Structures are given as structure tokens and as C-alpha cells.
Amino acid sequence: MRMMPGMSEILNRLKQAIRDGDKSRYRLSKETGVEESALSRLMSGERGLSIEAAEKVAVALGLEIIIRPVKHKAKG
Numbered sequence: 113m114r115m116m117p118g119m120s121e122i123l124n125r126l127k128q129a130i131r132d133g134d135k136s137r138y139r140l141s142k143e144t145g146v147e148e149s150a151l152s153r154l155m156s157g158e159r160g161l162s163i164e165a166a167e168k169v170a171v172a173l174g175l176e177i178i179i180r181p182v183k184h185k186a187k188g
Contacts, residue, residue: 122177123160129173130155144168 130140130151137155141148146165153159161169170177 119160119163119166122166123154126161126166126169126173126175127155129175130169133173135172140169140172143172 130137135143137148137151140146140151144165146161146168150159150161150165151169154161160166167177
């Protein structure tokens, strides 16, 4: 699975929120429809999540994913 730039940071933050949160992977799976095995592979670093699945998990954790333009450094 090829990830867009910055996607690994999103997934790292989701993994941390899962670790820090009070919801089990089983509960997240039931709330989001994302398979528990996919969440386990995410947590182990074996695989990522689709954008759709990442958004569902983020919402279930009380987070939102925001995409905004990158601020480029001025040439000088």
C-alpha cells in the first residue's frame, strides 16, 4: 500500500491515541466497522489503514484529520 506524504504521521498519531485511549481494539472495530485484524496490523506496524478507515477510527477516538496546504519556506 503506497501512502501519501504525511499519512505515516497520521497513522502514528492514531496508534498513540489508541494506546492512550480507553477503547479496546474490539470496541473500536465494532464502533467503526474497521476489522479488528486491520487495527492489530496497524498497531504492530505491519500495515497502514485506508484514508476512510483512518477517518472512522479518528472520529471514534474524538479526533479529526485535517488536510491543509503546506507552508513552504521562503527562498532567500
